[in-house]
Amino acid sequence: MTENTVAPIGQWRLNRAVAKRALIWLICLAPLFYATYGTANWLASQRENVPNITFAWEQAIPFIAWTIFPYWSINLFYGLSLFFNDTTAEVDRLAKRYLTAQIIAVTCFIAFPLTVIFHKPSTSGASGFLFDMLGGFDKPFNQAPSLHIALLVIIWTHWRVRLSGIVLWIWHLWCALIGISVLTTYQHHFIDIPTGLLLGLFALWLFPAHMPSPVAAFRLTDDPKARRIGTYYAMASLIFLLATIIGTPTSAAFLFFLWPALALLLVSIGYFGAGPAVFQKCTEGTLSLASTWLLAPCRLGAIVNSRIWTRQLPPSVAIGKNVHLGRLPRVSELSQFMTVIDLTAELAKPSGVEIAWRSFPTLDLVSPQHDELRKAADAIELARRKGPVLVCCALGFQRSAAVIAVWLLQYGHVKTAAEAIQVIEAGGRRVHLAEDMVSFAQEVKQP
Template sequence: MTARSIAPIGEWRFDKAVAKRAMLCLLLLAPLFYITYGAANWIASQRSNVANITFAWEHGIPFIAWTIFPYWSINLFYGLSLFLNDTAADVDRLAKRYLTAQVIAVSCFILFPLTFIFQKPPTSGASGFLFDLLGGFDKPFNQAPSLHIALLVIIWTHWRRRLSGVILWVWHVWCTLIGLSVLTTYQHHFIDIPTGMLLGLFALWLFPADAPSPLATFRLTSNARARTIGFRYAMGSLAFLLLMLAGTGSSAASLFLLWPSLALAIVAASYFGSGADVFQKAADGTFSFASRWLLAPYRLGALANSYLWTRKLVPSVLICRGVHLGRLPRRWEQSSFATVIDLTSELAKPSDVGTDWQSFPTLDLLPVSRTDLEKASEAIEYARRKGPVLVCCALGFQRSAAAVGVWLLRHGYAKNAAEAIDLIEAKGRRIHLTEEMITLGEEGVHHG
């Protein structure tokens, strides 16, 4: 991913072409929203028995009439956000995020309708007027995932990248009020919030700001091993989904299983053909906001796996010429190196402590492509002139070992693949490397 500068609010300039594009999108999206949202409400109202998912503690949530103002304000920011863009392409991306959230949410409202059970107290004055206006089209259905929260996640992200200082903190506070208002206006039950957040994150992930959609380059891989791994992750995703469905009737908390189910489904897509792009890892070792949270359950598993396999091993070993091989460093280990060459796609750098971090995202358990091995090899050679270099992956067994092996061959530190492997193993590092992995640099799966 490549970072693109975004004009902050103070430097933003009106552009007629952007404004026309924004107005067109608003004229298309707004009617579509009210038509589909209202249709889902009507369909649910025709059913004789609509389910409800509520935690017992929610009965203690107070009704706070004035919070209808932040609740309604999202409608204003919905429209303004379309105009607050630098290019027409930015407008289109935001519109696609809106549309994604809307289509998925409305589909859930129709397929799995839920109802709100608390009674709103009488209201008057300005807040009463807004509640009456809201009641004109919003019925006690359309619950999980909360479309209000999904849009809030999208809009909050859109503005926070353009604000700074005190205004940014005001924005955070106001968005927090908007988020809480879905409870205090008696519009949603609690479970609608995390499911709405998950939907908003998915829309952000599907249409990232600085790269194409991770599914846009999907091509079904012909690599049998990649398909096998993808199938296993898909089965894991299905298992969490079935557990969620089985437990929904007895526990509202079971809906949280949707999070790891979605994360594993996305990882499965990476192995089936989308490649490392799904992780949205930048060259500096950081992740996009959406990827960091959307795939968090998978990353926790990957971190646990890394710890279990390497807990009794030294973090890294010196191979030669200042080049070290090992697992992804901990925060306190990172500063020991001038440069870290990172072959993982699934894990982020632990912290920013001044170490030059260079990422070449690749998929675990698959041969690294020739292109990535050559790029990593050249990065190693260049970086070692500036100080100690750590070449790492999740375990330090294969991907990083392959990069070091290619570097040894390309720069004359080993005569052949067998000698390169022997040199690495002689340093006491456990590796899973074959000669073919570093002599052929097999292409593996499609990487977008």
């Protein structure tokens, strides 16, 4: 089962194979965690001056001793989550997420050690005992990205699809307390939280529940245009990374540039060979949680770009035969349609959409795969028989136009690619479509 279709916790039963796999992973992960985490702490302690990154307002954060309880509880959920799975594949996926977060975090701790500058007040009782246990191995280093927060993101996601009702809300509240506790126990500074969030989301993105890993089938593309666009994205990522490195010593706010740097890097990987899988868009138009947040800077840019280029154009135009061409619509623009055929990979369908939505994710500015164009054209033909269909992409200039052109050719409405383009532009939409993008469909005619 995927994270969207897991068994509710009330229906869960211990599976011997799952338990065995979970135990093996736990036996491997626990010693590795303490060994690598402790080594990073020791290496940082050998340096004469370990820097810190702190905002002035953090001085106002209170020390709250009892929050050590939610802080420590993540250790329990770390191990327990491995056993609450339906298949060994789910155990492996969760363990790989843990391992990814740990390896990247420890690498950062060694390469760029930071320290906490706040001094914990003395504590007593049960909370004092837990603080003493924590101090036995967790020195004031290993800060950004917060491994605690990264693991929290992974574990929160694991349980939120297995709980429901009031228990789910209690889980959300407890996770919020765990997140806040890294500050109120004086274990971390603020900047460690957003960097830890990015790391946790990256681990979720790298090992998604509903599809293969976006880099599993990576093959370096032989398309020169795709490589060129990928290079542009990689260069933009490098600019944001350099801005982070140069600016952070003067202001901690520059660390937020890591977000667009990472988002742009992942998109560049898509153009270099991973394809639209980097956006993790499902056939019904939704995006994974990790993609939604991790790639949000690029998605925001795509939305702004779409509105700028289409602001003086109608949202869609009729091409004929119940088929319309346009940009990705707003909810208010969908009342006249029964189906949407969506070619974007980078944008999700608008929330609240109730009509049939079929997604065929493709990268912008490069020629879509022929198989995807044919499948989308077939979907147009099936859908238009039931009522009006909107075929869309971010702008409605190329990807969606290419699919309509293939549909026109494949189902005998026109005979040549040039004629298909003329029919589309006669509908009132100037498109950016070369004949060679769709001419292959001239050879395949439906009876």
